[in-house]
Amino acid sequence: MGKWTRRGLITAGVVAGGALAVGVAIRPGHRVPRLAPLVTGEGEQLINAWVKIGADNIVTAIVPHSEMGQGAQTALAQMLADELDADWNLVRFLEAPAEDEYANYALGRGFILGGQTFPAFLEPTVDGAFLQVSKAMHLQITGGSASIRATGLHGMRMAGAAAREMLAAAAAQAWNVPVGEIVTRNSVLSHPPTGKSAPYAEFAAAAGAHAPPVHPRLKTRDQFRIMGKSVPRIDIPAKVDGSALFGIDVVVPGMKYAAIQAAPVLGARLKSVDGAAAKLMPGVHSVVERMTPSPSLRMAGGRPDRP
Amino acid sequence: MIDLNINGRVMQVDVDPSTPLLWVIREQLGLTGTKFGCGIAQCGACTIHMNGAAVRSCVTPVSAVAGAAIVTIEGIAVDGQLHPVQQAWIDEQVPQCGYCQSGQIMSAVALLTTNPSPDEAAITEAMQGNICRCGMYGRVRRAIQRVSVPTVEQLESQVDSAVSIYEPSIMGLREVQHG
Numbered sequence: 001m002g003k004w005t006r007r008g009l010i011t012a013g014v015v016a017g018g019a020l021a022v023g024v025a026i027r028p029g030h031r032v033p034r035l036a037p038l039v040t041g042e043g044e045q046l047i048n049a050w051v052k053i054g055a056d057n058i059v060t061a062i063v064p065h066s067e068m069g070q071g072a073q074t075a076l077a078q079m080l081a082d083e084l085d086a087d088w089n090l091v092r093f094l095e096a097p098a099e100d101e102y103a104n105y106a107l108g109r110g111f112i113l114g115g116q117t118f119p120a121f122l123e124p125t126v127d128g129a130f131l132q133v134s135k136a137m138h139l140q141i142t143g144g145s146a147s148i149r150a151t152g153l154h155g156m157r158m159a160g161a162a163a164r165e166m167l168a169a170a171a172a173q174a175w176n177v178p179v180g181e182i183v184t185r186n187s188v189l190s191h192p193p194t195g196k197s198a199p200y201a202e203f204a205a206a207a208g209a210h211a212p213p214v215h216p217r218l219k220t221r222d223q224f225r226i227m228g229k230s231v232p233r234i235d236i237p238a239k240v241d242g243s244a245l246f247g248i249d250v251v252v253p254g255m256k257y258a259a260i261q262a263a264p265v266l267g268a269r270l271k272s273v274d275g276a277a278a279k280l281m282p283g284v285h286s287v288v289e290r291m292t293p294s295p296s297l298r299m300a301g302g303r304p305d306r307p
Numbered sequence: 308m309i310d311l312n313i314n315g316r317v318m319q320v321d322v323d324p325s326t327p328l329l330w331v332i333r334e335q336l337g338l339t340g341t342k343f344g345c346g347i348a349q350c351g352a353c354t355i356h357m358n359g360a361a362v363r364s365c366v367t368p369v370s371a372v373a374g375a376a377i378v379t380i381e382g383i384a385v386d387g388q389l390h391p392v393q394q395a396w397i398d399e400q401v402p403q404c405g406y407c408q409s410g411q412i413m414s415a416v417a418l419l420t421t422n423p424s425p426d427e428a429a430i431t432e433a434m435q436g437n438i439c440r441c442g443m444y445g446r447v448r449r450a451i452q453r454v455s456v457p458t459v460e461q462l463e464s465q466v467d468s469a470v471s472i473y474e475p476s477i478m479g480l481r482e483v484q485h486g
Binding site (some may be wrong): 241 | 338339340341342343379380381384389393396397401402403404405408409423441457486
């Protein structure tokens, strides 16, 4: 494996409505040839898991993995919420592709690095494990426990811990007290010596002005309050009222539908295709004969050169 | 034009009469909670209610349901209040991936509407056409039992078993009193 140290950085900013957004960005400087076609050509790459803290004190975990019933969306939100000392009842989740800033690389890049000089902003945070996050992100893979072990450990927990420290720093500054005396608990910041307290939302925008910590302090196992607990899955309510969006439910402008005529036996080779009759049917756009799989298809396990 | 009564609203759709109801529900009406699974009425993912009965919308031509009351998964909650079966599904944490669950729930609601106290055999009979590749059958059964109304026989047997548990100690007390 190539060197992937000094490639990750924690990023933060304030988005619409004064919400604090914290994520972990990836810069895949080492071009593994096989990975090269899968990442765009411009230096740094985005993005990992995000947390948003809104004006309503709702913490939103933006989850970049599929939920197949394995509980990834719930577990990742738990990892984020625990490090953030969030009130679990005020935690929501969002599937990453539904988020414009997230789905659109250019926008995301502008947001994350906006106003920052990249080399100065880039700081080493965590090492090679970011490779796993990067791979998982760009391939949009969910599997092999990568959600928890890569995105969760190095993305969600990092983002949650970083957000917590930024909120504490903002509160300490506003209250003019040492940051070490700030207590975070259930989405509330407090300063016991003076009795001051405020919900996270109150300092979300101010926290965005603080530089994200390079090495946020993660909790030790004995400090876990939400992680490791069995909680009702947060994806289930949408799955009992028909509102959960599955792949088949997505419609994009100009979308076409494809139907595959597979070989009737294993290992068959295509001899010829006569699509004339099909093309005469109303609405048929085209008949495609054995498309050459893209490099990404090959990466995903397709073996186009074998029968 | 075909008039459809879906979830209590009458709508007109302009489709070929042979179009499967499932396509009309999903594509013309945009109600995507009902799922396409097999297209040949073998999996139950597309289950909806037609005049209260569970039917497979993937093999039901839209012309066959004109005038009938059609209800989809989006139509069983009342005034934002989940149907008791939906709540039971949450309480028992039934879904895993969730893809088949609209159909599972619609079959369960149809069952409980006609038989509020289904026994094991009745649950099996009503639900065997709904396939769940995650294998959540045990949870489906528990969720249905959770909202089932106990029969008089079931209540009596519960009382009997409660009495049988306490009887020895009651007898013992009597012996002490009379002893």
